[in-house]
Amino acid sequence: MADRLVCVVDDDDAVRLSMGLLVETLGLPVRCYPDAGSLLADEGALARAHCLILDVRMPGLSGIGLQERLLRLGSTVPIIFVSAHGDVPMVARAMREGAFDFFQKPFNEQNLLDRVNEAVHLAARRRQEDAWQRDIHARLDGLTQRERDVLDGILAGRLNKQIAENLGISMKTVEQHRARVMEKLRVESLAELVRIVTRADP
């Protein structure tokens, strides 16, 4: 849990402080920033952030502007907007850009905390998935071209004999490549091999 950082950005001191205390009651670590720039400067925090709670209207970069910047940086961290101005077009825009939720100030804190929890879990799952994908892709990247060809044959459901014929190599060579693939991808069975490779993003 300790790594599931929540970041709060709000220019109002009392809101920022109270928000920090509130999120802490969930047992999550919190960092608070008075403006978008300070958060962007804290790369370490951004890397760990599992949820951002952003005020919309702030001096400097607005919450919506910060959302766009983070999207361009490839961040997938869930963003919850809180605003004292519940303008419909603003809400619509934020949600279209993939905001996790939008609260109008003041709000029932329990509803917000529930959504923060959900956001953090989503982020954690995303991070796990990202890590796994990175791991699998690293393993796949470790295969030679010939091993990759053999793997494609296996995934296409072909027998070793057919693969050997298609590649113009011996059955024995196919078996050796196949063993190397299993070893490099760290799987124990054919079923496991198929499962992880099909789950990996293309």
Add this chain to the structure above:
Amino acid sequence: MGDEAAREACEVCYRAVFEAVSDPCLVVNRQGRIASANPAAGKLYGVDPATLPGQPLAEFIAEAPPAGRLFHERPETLVAAGFQRIDGRHFIGEASVAFIGANESELAILVVRDVTEVRETRSRVESLQASERLWQFALEGHGDALWDWNLESGEIHVSPSFQAIIGWPDERPLRGNDIWPARIHPDDLRRAMGAFAAHLSGARPITEVQCRLRLEDDSYRWVAVRGKIMERDEQGQARRMIGSVRDIHDNFLSAEQEKRQQRELERAARLIHLGEMASALAHELNQPLTALRNFSAVALRRLDELGADPAGLREPLQMIADQALRAGDIVHQVRGFVRKGGRVVTPVAINEVVRSVRRLMQFDARAHGVQCQLDLADALPPVLADQGQLEQVLGNLIKNGIDAMSLMPRARILRVSTRLNPEGQVEVAVADTGPGLAEAVRADPFAPFATTKPDGVGLGLAICRTIIENHAGRMWVEAGDCGGATFFFSLPPAP
């Protein structure tokens, strides 16, 4: 001598009378000629009376009947004929006729009077009366009631249609003072009497004023009074004034209504400005409200971690948290009020709204020593409404009631009751035992910016009424049974 002497003496005597009387006399014989004329007759005709005998009567009395008819019909008077003087001038005369003697020697005695002046006066009076009747007819025909005021005697005559306006039961004699000032609305008195005074003094050519007149049933009607002095005495003092009264009540009210609509528009414009202000304020207010809510929520959660709550902190902390959200709702609604932002309309049980608002308000009530009683009807149909807005309306009414009673020495009781009224509407009444509506807001307690609170902006009731009206309902106020004020609103039941 005897008889002869006596007759002679008598004739002398009559002759003397004939000569002496100031009435012109003509003696006419059966040939229709003047036999004798006295000096007064000469004077009347502008001739020497000695020249008259022998002249035909027709020369002196136009349209005189021929002698034969005169002596045959023997009229007692000859009237209204154009009598002619010798110089050709006509006058209007009439003559009394007497006959003496008999047969061929019979004579007619005509006593002629010049009635030109009398006749002309009379005909002038008649034509004046006729024109006055026409004038009355014309005015009455246009719905104007008339009055004719003798300023010397003070007496005033009013036409039947004036009587009809006022509703006078009978034709008892009236004096001007009985109408103005006695029947003029106190608020219009200065203006109305000023209009009379300005005309009487000559400063204005006419009296013209619109004012309210008290009717027999003590209600008031708007009338337009116009009057003009018709006669003045030698000193220029007004003696007689004639005028009209027109009932303009309905016209006046519709003009008033137009003015009121204009005022409503101006109010709406002000509210839009207010809406912009509210929008800016909303941001500023929502920030501290958010912090307030969050801090109290944090405190509650820490209290939860402790488990026990020996100091009884939970309830007040929860109240702080609730009130922060409520304040936020109000801020949003003030903005929504102008923007007509979407309401969330659901079937709402009004009794639940009453109970929940009472819960919210009970601290306030207790702090002011107010006892809050509920009298809720069972089995009320739900109403289609935005619950938050209804809570705001009810909260506002209850808060007003509590505030109204805060200075009252006697029992401070706030009674909230619900019922299905005879119109089939769900009705809520909030009754207080305060001092009743203040004079300043009595005319329209719902008007925006009408307030009696030193720190109030006077929007609460205006917003409440708008909310209720947006729900197809109605809001009104009545004086309470035992002092105080009772605010009502009614809403149609959900279909």
